[in-house]
Amino acid sequence: MVRRGRDFDEDDVRVRANPRGSRPRSRLRPEHEDAADGMVIAVDRGRYTCLIDDDMREVIAMKARELGRKGVVVGDRVSLVGDLRGGPDALARIVRVHPREHVLRRTADDTDPVERVIVANADQLVIVTALADPEPRPRMIDRCLVAALDAGLNPLLCLTKADLADPTPLLSVYEALGVPAVVTRRGGELEQLHAALAGRISVLVGHSGVGKSTLVNALVPDADRAIGHVNDITGRGRHTSTSAVALRLPERGDSDRVSGGWVIDTPGVRSFGLAHVSPDHVVQAFPDLAAVIAECPRGCTHAADAPDCALDDRLDALSVDSPEHPAERAAFAARVDSVRRLLAALADRP
C-alpha cells in the first residue's frame, strides 16, 4: 500500500499564494517575520489550543482577521504572534496556516449537511474495533478504510477484546488488502500498538464500547488530565467535548526504536465523509489494481456489476493464460473482491 501525496481541500487554494512550494512571504506582514511555529491540538468555539514547537509551551490563540474564513483544525501547522506566554489570560493570534499534507473529513449529518475537515496532517488512521461485545461491524470498518485510503493515510486495524473472541476470521477478511492489524486483549500488553504508533500522527476512531478510551488512557497516562486541562482553558467542560483532541505520546525508554508521536482522539466523530470520494481514488491505493483500471471505460465504478470493468477482463485473462498458476488467480480474485467490498461503502453514502 502506498502513501499518496498531499490532498488538497477547498481551503488550501486561498492560502497557498505560491503553489510551487516556496513560503508565501508576501502574505506575512513584516511584524510576522518572527512568528513562532506550532501545532493546533484542540479547537473550541473560536479558541485554538496550540503547542509551540520550540519549548512545547501551550498557548491559546484566535485566528487573525487576515485569515478570513479559512478553517483551522486539529493537526494544523500554524504560525503564531502576539502574547505567547501561555496560560488562560494570554491570547495569541494565528497568522498563517501551513499547507496541509493530508485532511480527514467528518461525514455530513442531519445537523450539518457539509462534510468538514476535522483533522489535518495525520498520517495514520487507527480503526478500533472490538472482536466481541459489541460485535464487529465490517461495513463500518470498510467505510473507515475508504476514508483513510482516499485521504492518503495509512490504515491500521486495532482489534480489541481478543480475550473474548478469536481475531482470525476478521483478520482474514482484510488480509487480501494488506491492511496491517494489531490485536489487543483486556488488561494485556500494548507493545504491538505502541510500536505501530511510534513517531506517527495517528487518528483513532471507534464506536463506544470498543475500548478506545481505555486504549487512549493506557497510551497517554495523563490523557484525562490533558483533555481536562485543554477544556479548563477554553472554558468547556470535558464531558461535553465532541471535537478532536491531539495527545502527545510519552517518549519511551528504549533507544533502539523511534518513540513519541501523537494520537488524535475523535470523541464525537461517528464516521468520515465519503461524498467526495471517487472509486478510482480508492483503487489507486493498490498499485497492482491501479495499473489494471487504467484500461477501464470512462466513469467505470469498478463494482462487480460494472460493464466492461478491466478488473473482470484481468480475472478472465488470468484463468485462460495461467491455468498452471491457480494460486496467483485466487490471490488476485480475493484482492478484487475485497476492493469491491470497500467500493460498496461508496454506494451506501447518504
Ligand code: ZN
Ligand atoms: Zn473498472
